[in-house]
Amino acid sequence: MAWDFATEPEFEEKLVWMREFVHEEIFPIETLKLSYDQVIKVIKPLQDQVRAKGLWAAHLPGELGGVGFGQVKLGLMHEVLGQTPYGPVVFGNNAPDSGNAELLATGMEMTGRHDIRERWLDPLLNGTMRSGFSMTEPGTAGSDPRLLASTAVRDGEEWVLNGRKWYTTNGSVADILIVMAVTNPEVHPYQGSSMFVVPVGTPGVSILRDVGSMDDPEVTYGRFGNHAEILYEDVRVPADHLIGPEGSGFLLAQARLGPGRIHHCMRWLGQSQRAFDMMCERALSRYTHGSLLADKQTVQNWIADSRAEMHAARLMTLHAAWKMDQVGASASRDEIAMIKYYGATVLHNVIDRSLQTHGSLGYSADMPLEAMYRAARAARIYDGPDEVHRQTVARHALKNYTASEVPSDHIPTRAAAAREKFAGMLEFLEADSA
Numbered sequence: 260m261a262w263d264f265a266t267e268p269e270f271e272e273k274l275v276w277m278r279e280f281v282h283e284e285i286f287p288i289e290t291l292k293l294s295y296d297q298v299i300k301v302i303k304p305l306q307d308q309v310r311a312k313g314l315w316a317a318h319l320p321g322e323l324g325g326v327g328f329g330q331v332k333l334g335l336m337h338e339v340l341g342q343t344p345y346g347p348v349v350f351g352n353n354a355p356d357s358g359n360a361e362l363l364a365t366g367m368e369m370t371g372r373h374d375i376r377e378r379w380l381d382p383l384l385n386g387t388m389r390s391g392f393s394m395t396e397p398g399t400a401g402s403d404p405r406l407l408a409s410t411a412v413r414d415g416e417e418w419v420l421n422g423r424k425w426y427t428t429n430g431s432v433a434d435i436l437i438v439m440a441v442t443n444p445e446v447h448p449y450q451g452s453s454m455f456v457v458p459v460g461t462p463g464v465s466i467l468r469d470v471g472s473m474d475d476p477e478v479t480y481g482r483f484g485n486h487a488e489i490l491y492e493d494v495r496v497p498a499d500h501l502i503g504p505e506g507s508g509f510l511l512a513q514a515r516l517g518p519g520r521i522h523h524c525m526r527w528l529g530q531s532q533r534a535f536d537m538m539c540e541r542a543l544s545r546y547t548h549g550s551l552l553a554d555k556q557t558v559q560n561w562i563a564d565s566r567a568e569m570h571a572a573r574l575m576t577l578h579a580a581w582k583m584d585q586v587g588a589s590a591s592r593d594e595i596a597m598i599k600y601y602g603a604t605v606l607h608n609v610i611d612r613s614l615q616t617h618g619s620l621g622y623s624a625d626m627p628l629e630a631m632y633r634a635a636r637a638a639r640i641y642d643g644p645d646e647v648h649r650q651t652v653a654r655h656a657l658k659n660y661t662a663s664e665v666p667s668d669h670i671p672t673r674a675a676a677a678r679e680k681f682a683g684m685l686e687f688l689e690a691d692s693a
């Protein structure tokens with residue numbers, strides 16, 4: 260019977276190397292206040308080491324320049340990389356570039372158009388091109404992409420795009436934007452939307468601003484990781500900038516978001532573990548009211564609850580990854596939805612408890628916890644708000660049940676049925692005991 264929680268030894272060796280590398284070589288970079296260009300220069304030799312180890316862009320199959328790990332291995336890898344914001348970029352699988360590369364690869368598979376690889380996929384993988392993913396609009400609910408208002412209309416050998424997007428992460432530093440727009444309003448939205456590659460310099464593309472947010476309320480325009488508001492006004496792109504067939508926008512979005520959510524959840528676990536480590540160290544170091552924090556039952560409860568919740572989230576996420584490897588993203592929808600809202604809540608709670616354990620130090624920028632806390636808050640919103648994923652899971656669960664005026668477990672009703680079923684036996688028992 261196959262029911263194995265162990266990591267195969269060859270891959271465990273790789274994880275050991277990654278843990279050490281991330282801890283020793285990447286963690287220190289966090290503390291340097293570097294511009295985007297400086298970061299790129301500092302991490303270049305580290306990226307070369309990752310390439311030499313054969314771990315670069317592991318999310319893509321071998322034939323596309325990746326490593327071809329399945330989701331379980333990728334998940335375990337992301338748990339290590341997610342401990343630090345620079346981890347994914349050093350390993351060539353940072354959002355949104357990694358998801359966009361997957362989307363381009365899926366589009367290529369759907370149409371057999373291999374020019375996509377040379378034009379956009381390879382440069383993204385090599386890190387010589389940056390991308391943004393432009394789906395969410397300020398004027399319509401991102402939680403329900405069926406309401407998408409941006410349009411793309413075919414005009415001869417071109418598509419003409421119009422719309423306003425926001426929260427396009429890295430939009431202000433990107434070379435290309437992948438834009439989702441309605442191409443056929445006559446059919447169901449799931450069949451009527453498409454994705455396009457829009458080079459940033461195309462006339463009609465206006466990057467209006469980087470949106471100030473909990474990430475950075477006083478945002479400086481053009482910083483890596485910012486979220487841009489972008490106006491697309493009569494933007495003309497050649498017909499071959501359509502990715503996949505016309506009408507495949509939702510399919511492509513799912514191809515991008517399914518694995519992406521597993522990677523997010525595992526990165527959140529890496530972050531949670533880091534916050535947990537800080538909490539335990541501080542609990543053993545801070546003395547107040549006659550004992551260490553580690554001796555207070557409240558703090559012990561925080562530690563115990565955090566461990567249990569992280570363990571549960573980890574098992575759920577690895578199980579979702581395993582299921583995806585076995586039966587694909589679509590059949591694993593519930594598992595992926597569950598880890599999205601459960602994982603985001605665990606991340607938030609563990610960081611919150613760790614911050615509280617540190618008191619004013621935790622609230623200060625002398626510890627990474629305040630920044631981690633702000634980043635964790637966003638996890639409950641992006642990739643679909645938690646409420647939408649809960650709704651999906653609940654709706655699917657409810658399909659297994661039917662309404663019943665008398666509850667199926669109503670004891671008097673069941674007792675009457677049991678008396679009828681065992682009438683003969685009950686008669687015998689009564690006679691026996693008389």
Ligand SMILES: Cc1cc2nc3c(=O)[nH]c(=O)nc-3n(C[C@H](O)[C@H](O)[C@H](O)COP(=O)(O)OP(=O)(O)OC[C@H]3O[C@@H](n4cnc5c(N)ncnc54)[C@H](O)[C@@H]3O)c2cc1C
Nearest residue numbers: 392393394395400401402426427428637641642643644646
């Ligand atoms: C840090 C960050 C990065 C992002 N990066 C990108 C990016 O790169 N590209 C991109 O296109 N988008 C990006 N987004 C946008 C993100 O995908 C959207 O914010 C998300 O899909 C929600 O859409 P919305 O903000 O329009 O919220 P709305 O759709 O307006 O929803 C608002 C709230 O309504 C509630 N709600 C919604 N539906 C339901 C329901 N069915 N039941 C109960 N309550 C419900 C939820 O609490 C939700 O938070 C990013 C967002 C953040 C915060």
